[in-house]
Amino acid sequence: MHTSDTPENYYAILGVPIDADNDTLKRAYRQLARRYHPDLAGPEGALQMKRINRAYSVLNDAEQRHKYDTIIGGVVDLRGTTRPRVRPRRFEQPVEEEFEGLSIFSTKGPFRTGVSLRSNVGVISALNGRQTNTHELLIVGGSFDGKGTLWQIAHNTVKGQPISFEIDPEATVESLRELRLSEAGSLLAGWGRLSLHVWDTHSGQRLWSYPLEQRAVSAPYSIDMALSVEADGTRQAHMALPLLPTDIKAPRAWGVRGTDIQRQNLGKGPELSAPPLPCLEENIEQRSFWAIRLRALSYDARRLLTLSCAQVAGNSHQVVIARRWDLTTQNRSKVLRPQIIDSLEVGNCEECAPPYIASFDARLAIFTYQGNKLRICDIASGTYSELPTGAMGSSARLAISPDCQLLAVAREDSEISEGVIDIWSLATGQLVQKLYHPWQISALNFTDHYLLVALTDGTIHIWNQ
Numbered sequence: 001m002h003t004s005d006t007p008e009n010y011y012a013i014l015g016v017p018i019d020a021d022n023d024t025l026k027r028a029y030r031q032l033a034r035r036y037h038p039d040l041a042g043p044e045g046a047l048q049m050k051r052i053n054r055a056y057s058v059l060n061d062a063e064q065r066h067k068y069d070t071i072i073g074g075v076v077d078l079r080g081t082t083r084p085r086v087r088p089r090r091f092e093q094p095v096e097e098e099f100e101g102l103s104i105f106s107t108k109g110p111f112r113t114g115v116s117l118r119s120n121v122g123v124i125s126a127l128n129g130r131q132t133n134t135h136e137l138l139i140v141g142g143s144f145d146g147k148g149t150l151w152q153i154a155h156n157t158v159k160g161q162p163i164s165f166e167i168d169p170e171a172t173v174e175s176l177r178e179l180r181l182s183e184a185g186s187l188l189a190g191w192g193r194l195s196l197h198v199w200d201t202h203s204g205q206r207l208w209s210y211p212l213e214q215r216a217v218s219a220p221y222s223i224d225m226a227l228s229v230e231a232d233g234t235r236q237a238h239m240a241l242p243l244l245p246t247d248i249k250a251p252r253a254w255g256v257r258g259t260d261i262q263r264q265n266l267g268k269g270p271e272l273s274a275p276p277l278p279c280l281e282e283n284i285e286q287r288s289f290w291a292i293r294l295r296a297l298s299y300d301a302r303r304l305l306t307l308s309c310a311q312v313a314g315n316s317h318q319v320v321i322a323r324r325w326d327l328t329t330q331n332r333s334k335v336l337r338p339q340i341i342d343s344l345e346v347g348n349c350e351e352c353a354p355p356y357i358a359s360f361d362a363r364l365a366i367f368t369y370q371g372n373k374l375r376i377c378d379i380a381s382g383t384y385s386e387l388p389t390g391a392m393g394s395s396a397r398l399a400i401s402p403d404c405q406l407l408a409v410a411r412e413d414s415e416i417s418e419g420v421i422d423i424w425s426l427a428t429g430q431l432v433q434k435l436y437h438p439w440q441i442s443a444l445n446f447t448d449h450y451l452l453v454a455l456t457d458g459t460i461h462i463w464n465q
């Protein structure tokens with residue numbers, strides 16, 4: 001909601017009395033939308049339009065309006081009336097085509113508004129989606145308290161009842177910070193800093209869990225997972241985890257100097273079913289500084305991308321090094337030996353900051369550089385470029401399309417950019433569209449031809465390309 005200490009008066013923003021019915025709200029909103037929509041009023045109308053959208057989204061929903069009136073009474077001058085009132089039962093009116101979707105709007109570009117979902121698990125902290133072979137769209141959202149919901153969407157309509165899932169109920173302090181769906185959508189993986197989990201999406205049953213306390217997990221992007229179902233029906237979880245030294249007395253910090261590639265056959269019990277495949281950034285005995293910030297597996301688990309800060313010879317500053325690993329190479333004895341196939345220095349470590357993101361094929365790495373731009377590193381070609389995005393706040397979100405053509409950026413650095421997503425073309429480096437939402441963005445994800453946006457009011461909006 002609004003970030004100031006005093007809540008906003010939504011009735012005053014819309015210019016309506018406190019007993020305004022739905023028709024009055026709609027008429028007021030439509031008039032204001034025609035006045036302040038950026039397509040008509042230009043960019044300067046965007047901030048006022050977001051305030052209008054936020055006010056309308058609350059007052060037009062009976063439950064949210066009741067909560068707002070209860071909280072706001074006595075804090076904001078509601079035109080002299082703070083006592084509770086009896087509100088007649090309201091019925092939903094058909095929405096006019098001209099009026100529909102104005103609260104979630106955009107400038108002209110490749111995306112148009114689609115379905116909206118209401119989550120019952122609170123603020124969405126992790127979001128993922130997958131289009132199945134039957135052209136259904138699966139969307140999963142996880143929350144800060146370790147619970148989640150899966151929706152099936154066909155022809156822009158929610159199909160059946162949402163499926164619920166959760167981590168171990170005993171892990172009361174764990175949250176879901178990342179989610180991954182398998183290619184066909186039958187498996188779901190999720191993790192926070194303390195543990196990772198795999199669920200069956202058809203039933204919501206938790207199939208496997210693995211504790212992460214012994215790993216040096218500093219952030220959700222310091223580990224990654226990919227899920228697969230083999231031809232014989234075997235279901236596997238592929239993981240890129242911080243290195244766990246065999247010497248239990250070794251400093252735990254050594255875990256940031258390498259990566260363990262683990263493969264787990266689901267249904268084989270809680271213990272890891274295969275020995276790790278180590279990928280060392282540097283011989284761990286050497287005292288050069290190495291710290292892996294990002295680990296990302298390709299969708300088929302054949303490649304690993306790492307983004308590291310390192311002290312290298314001849315440079316007084318720690319530098320950022322992006323690397324791609326081939327996880328399928330073998331030695332003469334047919335034993336897997338991961339090999340670095342591409343490596344690229346991409347700037348000074350002190351100027352590199354989250355959010356971090358990698359492409360689906362583990363070829364591109366993207367991160368904030370110097371606080372006000374994004375650096376896009378193509379590790380395979382050995383080049384990088386920059387996007388002049390402006391200041392990136394701590395709650396910024398990134399999402400890259402599967403074909404690596406578009407990048408969605410939610411900067412969230414001020415009220416002006418709150419709820420705004422910039423769509424950039426990675427091919428041309430041009431801003432191609434702006435998407436506006438009435439609430440702050442809590443999670444962001446690209447899947448096929450859809451952009452999924454979770455807002456802090458508990459809704460998920462789908463943008464169709």
